[in-house]
Amino acid sequence: MFTEKRYARLKWACRRGMLELDVLLQPFVEEAFHDLSDQDQETFERLLTCDDPDLFAWFMGHQQCDDPALAHMVSTIVNRVKV
Template sequence: MFSPKRYARLKWACRRGMLELDVLFLPFVETGFHDLSEDEQETFEKLLTCDDPDLFAWFMGHQSCPEPELARMVEHILGRVKV
């Protein structure tokens, strides 16, 4: 379970400075993050430690994410955004 302080840090980490990523991460963390299992929440937190150019490439479909757990999270986020 994420403490309020840890969740606040996570939410801050969603502010990337790249509009394309901000419009994915900020709404997701506010509306979809709490629906994730604890393992998935940890994966999302790990995803936010990746470099912006990599995240951009994965989310825009220019490259595949090399780590399967992160690739599943990318797909999950994209699926929620497109609904």
């Protein structure tokens, strides 16, 4: 379970400085994060530890993430934007 302090750190970590990532991650954490399962919340937190060039490549579909859990989270975020 995420405490308010941990959630605040997570929101801060969504500020990447790359507009393409910011417009995906910030709304997701604010609007959809609390609806995720505990496991998916942990995966999202782990996703934020990845390097920006990797995140950009995964979100834009230029590369596939080798980690199945992270790939699922990327897909979840992208599909939410498409709706």
